[in-house]
Amino acid sequence: MRRTLSILLSNPLSVIGLILVGTVVFSAVFADLIAPFPSHRGAVVDFTNFNQPPHWPNIFGTDLVGRDVFSRILYAYRISLLLGVVVLAIAVPIGVTVGLAAGYLGGWAEFILMRLTDVFLSIPPLVLAMSVMGVLEPTLTNGMLAVTTMWWPWYARLVYNVTRSEAQEGYVLAAEIIGASRLHIMFREILPNCVPSIVTKMTLDLGFVILIASSLSFLGLGVQAPTPDLGSMVAEGGNYLPDSWWLTVFPSLAILIAVFGFNLLGDALRQVLGSDQ
Amino acid sequence: MNDAVADLRPVVEARNVSKIFLTGTHEVKALDSVSLTAVRGECLAIVGESGSGKTTFANMLLGIYPPSTGEFFLDGELLPARRTLPLRRSIQFVQQNPLSSLNPRRMVGASLRLALNVHEIGDRPGRKARIGALLEEVGLPADFAHRYPSALSGGQRQRVAIARALACEPEVLVLDEPTSALDVLVQARVLKLLDELRQRRNLTYVFITHDLGVVRNIADRVAVFERGRLVEQAPTETIFEQPANAYTRSLIGAIPVITDDEEALRRKVMEETSAG
Ligand SMILES: Nc1ncnc2c1ncn2[C@@H]1O[C@H](COP(=O)(O)OP(=O)(O)OP(=O)(O)O)[C@@H](O)[C@H]1O
Ligand SMILES: [Mg+2]
Numbered sequence: 417m418r419r420t421l422s423i424l425l426s427n428p429l430s431v432i433g434l435i436l437v438g439t440v441v442f443s444a445v446f447a448d449l450i451a452p453f454p455s456h457r458g459a460v461v462d463f464t465n466f467n468q469p470p471h472w473p474n475i476f477g478t479d480l481v482g483r484d485v486f487s488r489i490l491y492a493y494r495i496s497l498l499l500g501v502v503v504l505a506i507a508v509p510i511g512v513t514v515g516l517a518a519g520y521l522g523g524w525a526e527f528i529l530m531r532l533t534d535v536f537l538s539i540p541p542l543v544l545a546m547s548v549m550g551v552l553e554p555t556l557t558n559g560m561l562a563v564t565t566m567w568w569p570w571y572a573r574l575v576y577n578v579t580r581s582e583a584q585e586g587y588v589l590a591a592e593i594i595g596a597s598r599l600h601i602m603f604r605e606i607l608p609n610c611v612p613s614i615v616t617k618m619t620l621d622l623g624f625v626i627l628i629a630s631s632l633s634f635l636g637l638g639v640q641a642p643t644p645d646l647g648s649m650v651a652e653g654g655n656y657l658p659d660s661w662w663l664t665v666f667p668s669l670a671i672l673i674a675v676f677g678f679n680l681l682g683d684a685l686r687q688v689l690g691s692d693q
Numbered sequence: 694m695n696d697a698v699a700d701l702r703p704v705v706e707a708r709n710v711s712k713i714f715l716t717g718t719h720e721v722k723a724l725d726s727v728s729l730t731a732v733r734g735e736c737l738a739i740v741g742e743s744g745s746g747k748t749t750f751a752n753m754l755l756g757i758y759p760p761s762t763g764e765f766f767l768d769g770e771l772l773p774a775r776r777t778l779p780l781r782r783s784i785q786f787v788q789q790n791p792l793s794s795l796n797p798r799r800m801v802g803a804s805l806r807l808a809l810n811v812h813e814i815g816d817r818p819g820r821k822a823r824i825g826a827l828l829e830e831v832g833l834p835a836d837f838a839h840r841y842p843s844a845l846s847g848g849q850r851q852r853v854a855i856a857r858a859l860a861c862e863p864e865v866l867v868l869d870e871p872t873s874a875l876d877v878l879v880q881a882r883v884l885k886l887l888d889e890l891r892q893r894r895n896l897t898y899v900f901i902t903h904d905l906g907v908v909r910n911i912a913d914r915v916a917v918f919e920r921g922r923l924v925e926q927a928p929t930e931t932i933f934e935q936p937a938n939a940y941t942r943s944l945i946g947a948i949p950v951i952t953d954d955e956e957a958l959r960r961k962v963m964e965e966t967s968a969g
Binding site for chain 1: 785
């Protein structure tokens with residue numbers, strides 16, 4: 417752990433990644449303390465100060481009903497990260513279990529599980545999410561459900577590949593000869609060897625989940641008003657370009673920072689943890 | 694070597710064991726009607742050149758895959774294709790490559806504990822002490838339980854693998870080239886350890902190797918495989934002094950021998966290096 421950190425800190429790109437991710441996480445967690453106008457995350461209206469360019473104390477300007485854009489971005493980060501964490505918290509265990517079972521058990525389990533995975537992988541993620549959201553009500557819960565449905569197969573495939581090669585290792589044979597259960601071999605012997613690849617992918621994916629969630633709300637399918645969301649902010653602001661540029665530029669930058677940060681960090685972790693997936 | 698083999702009942706018996714592998718279109722007869730026994734407390738070496746079927750024999754004895762025809766017996770009882778836990782416990786395995794046979798992400802103690810947990814050996818608090826005792830039995834300090842395999846040398850790793858096999862308290866140990874991945878000095882020490890363990894625990898070894906120097910050091914009896922067939926089976930001395938089979942003779946002929954001149958040179962070099 418300490419070694420990992422010191423390697424990370426020796427590479428400028430990973431340092432930038434760490435700083436960006438740190439900023440995003442810090443903003444999300446401490447939004448209540450940092451935001452100059454915490455109440456602006458809700459349905460607040462202030463027609464004395466609406467659609468104003470950046471000025472003090474609204475450093476990112478105000479939106480069409482007079483809410484502080486900076487405060488809303490901080491709360492949008494909180495929602496995005498929460499969405500990412502919840503999606504991964506559900507998708508990763510499912511994908512990992514499917515991948516371990518298919519890779520280690522082989523035979524029919526492998527055939528059925530991997531065909532299922534392939535079916536999900538062949539559907540473009542946004543299309544799948546949109547169809548789920550089209551059938552169900554476009555609420556935050558359904559948004560998470562939609563994104564989760566399209567996320568687990570990537571973990572299934574990743575873990576399947578690692579498991580297939582780990583299963584050839586002598587330590588798996590040794591555990592079999594001792595008489596260990598299949599569950600033990602999958603989760604206690606093989607899984608620890610998949611962890612570096614999984615952690616790397618999770619870091620990269622936090623950025624992508626934020627991007628996908630933003631795309632969904634950009635299309636009007638994600639988080640609903642008045643809850644702040646980066647995608648919806650960009651979508652609404654787009655109607656008032658170029659005059660009210662601050663409505664679009666700052667939320668866009670916020671998305672960029674998050675996605676870029678998680679990608680840099682994920683790439684750095686991939687190198688440090690030595691996973692080649 | 695164990696000169697007084699007290700109990701002459703076979704612990705392990707292979708009866709007309711054959712194995713045919715299907716590779717794509719053609720069949721490979723890896724083992725052809727092999728019958729073999731090993732009695733309690735003896736070290737039976739299986740030798741033969743690469744591809745002669747030694748590993749195939751070991752894998753079937755361990756139940757990794759079943760024979761195509763023929764059967765194995767343990768203490769006179771037929772060994773089924775699906776091994777029960779007590780049967781797994783009785784026949785344990787030491788692999789060639791200790792780098793791969795220990796899980797790099799689990800501590801040595803966890804690898805040993807697995808065997809104790811699976812076979813419910815000792816009570817939970819007693820297992821920690823047992824792990825320490827096992828490590829000490831193979832000549833390692835007890836606190837190696839808290840190390841990862843990457844912090845161990847090749848010889849130390851192989852000692853851990855041996856301790857893990859012993860943790861099951863087996864009757865039979867199958868060793869597939871257990872020293873061939875180690876360098877010569879370490880090899881000799883591990884062989885000595887294996888010999889001591891066998892005598893102390895009255896273990897039966899099925900010891901696979903293609904190093905006849907190793908055979909001479911540790912085996913009571915030798916079985917020679919050639920292209921899947923058992924071509925000769927005899928006590929170690931007999932094999933070396935009067936090999937009956939032409940193939941066995943050629944194997945023995947292939948052992949590198951140090952002549953008297955070379956031996957003298959080797960001494961001189963060693964003295965010079967230790968003086969310098
Ligand atoms: N799983 C398998 N599928 C197909 N052929 C196999 C398989 N395992 C072994 N064989 C073949 O069976 C024969 C015997 O192989 P085996 O591994 O038992 O030899 P070995 O005596 O252990 O050789 P080595 O000294 O190189 O370890 C070889 O011709 C090998 O190619
Ligand atoms: Mg072999």
